[in-house]
Each structure stands twice: as C-alpha cells, then as structure tokens.
Amino acid sequence: MRPQKVLDKEIIIGLTQVFRSRGYEGASLQELSEATGLKKASLYHRFPNGKQQMADAVLNYINEWVNDNVFQALLNNDFEPKIRLKNGLSQIRTLYDGGNNTCVFRALSMQAGIELFEEQINKGMNEWLSTFKKIGVALNFKPQEAEQKAMQVLIEIQGSLIVTKGLGDITIFENTLKNIEHHYLKA
Amino acid sequence: MRPQKVLDKEIIIGLTQVFRSRGYEGASLQELSEATGLKKASLYHRFPNGKQQMADAVLNYINEWVNDNVFQALLNNDFEPKIRLKNGLSQIRTLYDGGNNTCVFRALSMQAGIELFEEQINKGMNEWLSTFKKIGVALNFKPQEAEQKAMQVLIEIQGSLIVTKGLGDITIFENTLKNIEHHYLKA
DNA sequence: GTCTATAGCTAGATAGAC
DNA sequence: GTCTATCTAGCTATAGAC
Numbered sequence: 001m002r003p004q005k006v007l008d009k010e011i012i013i014g015l016t017q018v019f020r021s022r023g024y025e026g027a028s029l030q031e032l033s034e035a036t037g038l039k040k041a042s043l044y045h046r047f048p049n050g051k052q053q054m055a056d057a058v059l060n061y062i063n064e065w066v067n068d069n070v071f072q073a074l075l076n077n078d079f080e081p082k083i084r085l086k087n088g089l090s091q092i093r094t095l096y097d098g099g100n101n102t103c104v105f106r107a108l109s110m111q112a113g114i115e116l117f118e119e120q121i122n123k124g125m126n127e128w129l130s131t132f133k134k135i136g137v138a139l140n141f142k143p144q145e146a147e148q149k150a151m152q153v154l155i156e157i158q159g160s161l162i163v164t165k166g167l168g169d170i171t172i173f174e175n176t177l178k179n180i181e182h183h184y185l186k187a
Numbered sequence: 188m189r190p191q192k193v194l195d196k197e198i199i200i201g202l203t204q205v206f207r208s209r210g211y212e213g214a215s216l217q218e219l220s221e222a223t224g225l226k227k228a229s230l231y232h233r234f235p236n237g238k239q240q241m242a243d244a245v246l247n248y249i250n251e252w253v254n255d256n257v258f259q260a261l262l263n264n265d266f267e268p269k270i271r272l273k274n275g276l277s278q279i280r281t282l283y284d285g286g287n288n289t290c291v292f293r294a295l296s297m298q299a300g301i302e303l304f305e306e307q308i309n310k311g312m313n314e315w316l317s318t319f320k321k322i323g324v325a326l327n328f329k330p331q332e333a334e335q336k337a338m339q340v341l342i343e344i345q346g347s348l349i350v351t352k353g354l355g356d357i358t359i360f361e362n363t364l365k366n367i368e369h370h371y372l373k374a
Numbered sequence: 375g376t377c378t379a380t381a382g383c384t385a386g387a388t389a390g391a392c
Numbered sequence: 393g394t395c396t397a398t399c400t401a402g403c404t405a406t407a408g409a410c
Contacts, residue, residue: 021298026212029404041406042376050405102297109352110294111208118355125353151350155363159346163338165296166312168305176342216386228388229394237387 011036011046012061019058020104024113027051052116055108059120062104066124070095071131081138085184088135089177092157099164099173106158128154139184153180198223198233199248206245207291211300214238239303242295246307249291253311257282258318268325272371275322276364279344286351286360293345315341326371340367 014036018027032054033040047053074088096103105121107113114121129150136146160176201223205214216227219241223230234240261275283290292308294300301308316337323333347363 023210023212023297025210026297026299028402030402038375039377040404041378044405045375103349105353106293106349107297109349110210110213110289110297112213114352121353122355125350151359155346155350155359156342157346158349159342159344162290162293162296162345162349163312163342165301166292166308168309172338172342215384217384225393226395227386228396231387232393 008046011038011043012057015054016058016061016104019055020102020107023107023110024051024055024116025110027055055113055117056120058104059108059117059124063120063124063127066095066127071127074131074135081135082185085135085139085181089181093174093177096157096161096173099161099170101161102165103158103161106161125154136184149183152183156180195233198225198230199244202241203245203248203291206242207289207294210294210297211238211242211303212297214242242300242304243307245291246295246304246311250307250311250314253282254314258314261318261322268322269372272322272326272368276368280361280364283344283348283360286348286357288348289352290345290348293348312341323371336370339370343367 015032018031018035022028022031029040029043029051032051033043036043038046043054044050047057070088070091073091074084076084076087079087095101105124108117109121129147132150132153133143133146136149137143139146141149156176156179160173164170164173202219205219205222209215209218216230216238219238220227220230225233230241231237234244257275257278260278261271263271263274266274282288292311295304296308316334319337319340320330320333323336324330326333328336343363343366347360351357351360
C-alpha cells in the first residue's frame with residue numbers, strides 16, 4: 001500500500017467527484033486534472049497505470065469510507081441496534097449527499113467500467129449485503145429474513161438514487177431512507 | 188416525423204444496444220456504425236445532428252416500445268387488473284431481457300447524458316409512475332397508496348437492475364419482479 | 375514531484391464521389 | 393443513400409526540463 005500523505009486524500013476526493021458524476025469513459029484526464037489541481041503528467045506520476053488506476057483508487061477510497069463510517073455505525077456495539085440503524089442510515093445520507101451524489105458502483109458499472117472493476121464492485125456490494133444482514137439479525141429477524149431485507153435495502157438505495165437523478169427530486173432518496181428505517185423497526 | 192422504413196427500425200435497435208450498454212460518452216461512432224451496419228457518414232445522413240440525435244431517437248424508440256407493450260398490457264381493459272399486472276411485468280421482463288439489459292434511462296443519466304436528455308428522462312419516468320398508479324387504483328388501492336406503490340415499483344426495478352449488474356446475478360431482477368407482483372396482490 | 379511540450383491515436387463530424 | 397477519405401479537436405499517455 002502506498003503511504004497516504006495528506007495531499008493524497010485531497011487528490012482522491014477530486015478524482016471521486018469526477019468519476020462518480022461522469023463514469024469511467026466520461027471522465028477525461030483534463031477534468032481529473034482540474035478537479036485535483038494536479039497537471040496530467042503529475043497524475044501519471046502518482047498513478048503510473050493511468051485512468052484505470054485512478055478509478056481503482058477511487059473504489060478503494062469509497063470502500064474504506066463506507067467501512068469506517070456506514071458499517072462502523074451499523075456494527076458499533078456501544079449502541080443498541082435501533083440506534084445503530086439510524087446512525088448507519090445517517091452516514092449513507094452523507095455518502096450520497098442527500099441524494100445529490102450518484103453511487104460510484106453505478107458510475108463504474110457501465111460496459112467499459114464493469115469489465116475493469118467487476119471484482120471490486122462485486123465485493124463491495126456483497127459487503128453491503130452482509131453488513132445489513134447483521135443489523136437485521138441484531139433487530140431479531142431470522143437469518144433468511146435478514147438476508148432478504150439486506151438485498152431490499154441495497155436495491156432501494158440504488159434505485160432511489162437513479163430515480164432521484166432522473167426526476168431531479170432529492171426527496172425521493174430521503175423518503176427511501178425513511179422507509180428503510182420503518183421496514184426494520186415496525187415489524 | 189420522419190417516415191419509418193423497415194431498415195430504420197433495425198438501425199434504432201443497433202443504436203439502442205450500444206447506448207444502453209455503454210452510456211452516452213462510452214458509445215463511439217465506430218461502435219454505433221458496427222452495430223447498425225451503416226458507415227459513420229451514412230449514420231450522419233440519417234441523423235444530421237449526430238450522436239445526440241441518435242441517442243434522442245433511442246429514447247423515443249424505447250418510450251414507444253414501453254407505451255405499446257408495458258403500458259398497453261397494464262391498461263388493457265379486456266383483462267382484469269390482476270392479469271394486466273402480470274402481463275405488464277412480463278413485458279418489463281422482456282424489455283430488460285430478464286435482467287441482462289441495463290435501462291436506457293440509467294445509461295443516459297450520467298452527467299453528460301442528463302444535461303442533454305433531462306426532459307425526456309423526466310417525462311419517461313413520470314409516465315411509468317402515472318401508469319403504475321392506475322394499475323394500483325384498479326387493484327383497489329387508495330390514490331395515495333397507489334402513488335406510493337408506483338414509486339416503489341420504479342425504484343425497485345431500477346435498483347434491481349443495478350444490483351443485478353453489479354453482482355452478475357439475474358435472479359435478483361427476477362425476484363424483484365415477483366416481489367412487485369406480490370406487493371400488489373397480497374394486500 | 376511538478377511542470378511544459380508533445381507524441382500517437384481515436385473521437386465526432388464533413389466533403390464529395392458514386 | 394451509402395460510401396471512402398479526410399478534417400479538427402480531444403483523448404490517453406509519455407519525454408524530459410526543473
């Protein structure tokens with residue numbers, strides 16, 4: 001693993017903004033350069049394998065962020081399950097900026113992207129599933145029910161982000177987060 | 188409206204395949220040419236405004252297909268509501284080839300695409316919502332419930348397609364269609 | 375480690391023969 | 393209406409000065 005200087009994180013954040021909004025093919029080196037404040041040649045110094053390595057770093061960064069924030073909140077045994085769920089959903093709200101951001105999985109899973117990043121996207125989604133299964137079990141659902149609920153959560157989050165974008169209405173995303181909470185807590 | 192020769196439809200189908208799998212920026216004129224069997228210059232003869240007009244035609248084509256098949260099945264008063272729902276979902280299965288196809292709305296709603304096609308995507312999604320609201324009302328849900336259910340359907344279809352792609356498992360899409368049917372018929 | 379400059383290529387788009 | 397040939401601009405990527 002490369003050593004993480006302070007500046008590195010700022011670069012990754014810039015790359016993330018571009019890839020998540022434009023997708024893999026839509027993200028040009030020029031725009032990546034502008035978003036990071038590094039000239040193209042400097043980006044290639046940091047990422048010798050070019051654009052693919054940059055997108056790869058973005059996926060790793062988001063994966064870490066989700067682990068450290070979303071999953072950490074959901075699994076933190078200092079709180080009771082209901083609170084953990086609320087906190088986890090709150091982190092998800094932050095991750096997608098209340099519905100304004102698109103999901104990196106979505107952005108990088110069109111044809112060209114999925115061919116390059118299939119493994120990471122696959123692994124990432126499975127981690128969402130297994131973590132939400134755990135919170136379901138903690139909330140006293142049977143393992144099989146918890147598994148189904150986890151899949152439902154993943155689908156609803158992804159779907160609501162697409163519909164939010166298509167209709168230009170972030171209340172759709174917000175309502176979906178509320179519905180997810182209710183589905184877990186009412187039964 | 189341009190006169191629709193037989194060949195025109197084949198061209199649109201080729202364009203659709205490319206745009207839906209690669210997105211707007213990912214679809215190159217070369218690939219569009221290969222998929223349609225027309226050289227680039229010939230494509231420009233048919234679509235003087237270039238790539239944007241081609242994607243526009245794809246959106247119109249899919250919109251028509253959905254109207255003639257999905258919505259027609261859902262609204263056809265020759266059948267009772269339960270049957271209409273089943274038939275509509277069956278058409279949706281065809282539209283997305285059982286989960287193998289991505290949705291054109293999704294493919295064309297990344298940054299570059301949404302800027303160009305916002306209006307059509309917005310309109311298209313709203314037609315899904317209003318049609319599914321109608322089938323909900325026909326199944327005796329209150330208008331407000333029917334509206335919520337319609338939104339839920341749109342979200343679940345879009346989300347399941349994303350997750351299906353990300354996990355490479357078309358049973359996810361199939362299960363979602365089954366769940367949608369149950370949600371309408373059990374209550 | 376960052377930059378300017380540029381290579382090599384492919385993109386979208388046109389001109390003009392047939 | 394379709395084609396070959398070509399234009400320009402933008403792309404990813406690299407060379408080499410500092």
